[in-house]
Amino acid sequence: MPWAGTLGSVSREGVTPQSEDFSAWYNELVIQAELVDRGPVRGTMVIRPYGYRMWELLQADLDGRIKEAGHGNACFPMFIPESYFKREAEHVEGFSPELAVVTVAGGKELEEPLVVRPTSETVIGEYMAKWIESHRDLPLLLNQWANVVRWELRPRMFLRTTEFLWQEGHTAHADEEDAMRETMWALGAYAGLARELAAIPVIEGEKTPSERFAGAERTYTIEGMMRDGRALQSGTSHYLGTNFAKVFDITYQDEDGKLVHAHTTSWGMSTRMLGGVIMTHGDDKGLVLPPRIAPYQVVIVPIGRDEAAERTAAAARDLAGELKRAGVRVHVDDRSQLRPGYKFNEWELRGVPVRLEIGPRDLDGGAVTLARRLGDQGKEQIPLDRAAELMPGILDDFQAFLYTRAERFRDEHTADVESWDAFPDQVSQGWARVFHCGRTDCEDAIKADTAATPRVIPSDAPEEHGVCFRCGEPSAYGKRILYARSY
């Protein structure tokens, strides 16, 4: 894609340092790095090609996992009759404040207003009921990639936007056991995506009852730690029991000919994950992108004036061709009107994992200068004729480095907290591993005082019992849970 070199209102002088004001850093960075622009309607975003490419790379990987496990992609209408939406009581209560409603169409007032989908359980439930008759039709495994709308009062690019992109899986099963297997499969797929593509060392587990999806029996989540110590929920999977099946009449004949309700699930991963990538890896200089989702894994900057410029540009193009053939996403920055230093800063801001510089002296020595975005900061020279062969390994190492760095950060900012006194400090900069009584009023009191909420009951935490760090009542859940402030 061509490079839009200027951004009108936004200066190219870098962003507010992360350490100084995390929130300003984030808001400036997503715009300056040309991931997004603010939409014309409050809370909406324009995802620009550099940001959208990251979404496509996440999407391709997750879609492969979804298909491999036997799900079929479908496309349900985004306009849902208001009456459908109102059938499941908890569901409508949870989503009502966030709905956008179409009342006029084709020049006329509509008889029944149409809700623009905030999620599709209700419309898909209607069709599951129609399509499922026998136990032989189960499991019914559907997924869709779609845009959804939730009216946001405190919008933030990627994290909470009025319209966002996601996939939503919707499945129906013969019994709880099979539906729970599916629920956990989706959770595992999200955890795999987060770890392997986004290099985010997420914690998987169940949500406490107060944090469940509206209408779910059980909600599972993956939570990542951002560099300000907050948690980001970046994918959820719900066991819906027979709640929606009862309301939408999703029944099947079992092997004995008896009519019984199906058990359903739903699960979603959204453009929010990109916000997670930015806040997990970014630093004062800008984005740091994991190679597996970086639009450009390598940028080559040819250096030199006049006739040297022609030589190095030609060498850069040749090398780019070789890297492409080796499966590397590469871009040659040959803009003649800009100085190398300017380009270096720009590609650092945009988080490109590896920069290759080719100057006349590099060429004379048959070499190219390599600079990683993070980690081993010193530049090094590598042989020009081996660069394409070495690059996949260099990128894999960088991907692994980012994961390890994020994991270390998370572990350093997570601590067991036994008492209420020590709690505010810990959640001001990280996560607290605590025993909690499980009572909603106790959760509410903690939230009111510290803004921290129960994020997850980690699946792999050991069995332990104790007393609630705040109220002293016996602990629930049979293990410690993670508490944090969150996005």
Next chain:
Amino acid sequence: MPWAGTLGSVSREGVTPQSEDFSAWYNELVIQAELVDRGPVRGTMVIRPYGYRMWELLQADLDGRIKEAGHGNACFPMFIPESYFKREAEHVEGFSPELAVVTVAGGKELEEPLVVRPTSETVIGEYMAKWIESHRDLPLLLNQWANVVRWELRPRMFLRTTEFLWQEGHTAHADEEDAMRETMWALGAYAGLARELAAIPVIEGEKTPSERFAGAERTYTIEGMMRDGRALQSGTSHYLGTNFAKVFDITYQDEDGKLVHAHTTSWGMSTRMLGGVIMTHGDDKGLVLPPRIAPYQVVIVPIGRDEAAERTAAAARDLAGELKRAGVRVHVDDRSQLRPGYKFNEWELRGVPVRLEIGPRDLDGGAVTLARRLGDQGKEQIPLDRAAELMPGILDDFQAFLYTRAERFRDEHTADVESWDAFPDQVSQGWARVFHCGRTDCEDAIKADTAATPRVIPSDAPEEHGVCFRCGEPSAYGKRILYARSY
């Protein structure tokens, strides 16, 4: 994906023959073949996995062409402030009757109503103006895969639905020459997609002024002939001149520092193309799918009872594994409760190009029985151990056969028409190649009498001059044009 074997209200007794009632055939077939279901809101559709997979296969191919040519995918918001939409006079006049409007959101009446995009020139124009400053920012080549909404009074699955899926390319260029090059590039991409994937022998060319996109200087189209002789426009590409650039202030500094307007284009291909596939290749028995977009290219039906059933099912699974490794999309229909004859009919209805039957006798002879969906109708035996190796060639031949068959059909149903007398007959069953005066009132009179409209001024028609077949005035366009009834 699991097979939903029953469809409630729809019988599996086959569809109305195409020759008897083309329209009933189409409407019944898209539902029975499980491509789509009717949506809950009038004019909307649910695209089921079998239909959506075809869309994904088209999408993957076209997306590759779009990226290869240097375009970046993006995602613009679907809610457009009404005021943006009203800026280009012709554009708003063309689309106003079809708009869906959000007036309530987050529990409140909105100050400014939001139009749900019917197309995105207006919102993308706003951002082009923001992002383009210098000639170095051009061309700006954007594309998005999106859902759009146009309120339809006479909806028909795939062809005209209230919500549909498409891609819309939007590009800005320094001058007319570069913008026209882009316009023709997109037209060529659509023609390639139609011919190579959908096996539709489309005719490319320009639209007459009356058939232009609202706001365009020039509109180009690809038109395919359906088996009832009507034309289907299945992709359009527009040169917008500086119309949108002037309204949205899309300007750039040229090399001399002068501020000038950019020239823009837009182009779209939608789920309509799937309607074209169905109506180009289908027959009385049901769908006939081109292998390159068939969800299943091959279905294997194991045959036999009791212990023979186990043997043939095992052989079917082994063969499916081999075919998958050879890159073939294959499905084993091992539903034990259904007879082979029922399965054969069902997969014929669903248009699978090749069926392989494995019975005990086939197995004893080391063979498998092959039946093509069309063409060489006789079953033949092929060696079981060579089936995977032969299949890609068999599928390629079938793809080519469908193209040639459709091309022959089109040519047999297209004729030069010199007089008004002969015209109604020709357009009742095919296309008429005519000289036309180019006057709108003459076009209108023809349409009022016969429902036929000018479909395309074919790019590759030879230069010829004559007199209008209806009014006798000198011909316009410098060549014959195609007239037909259309969808």
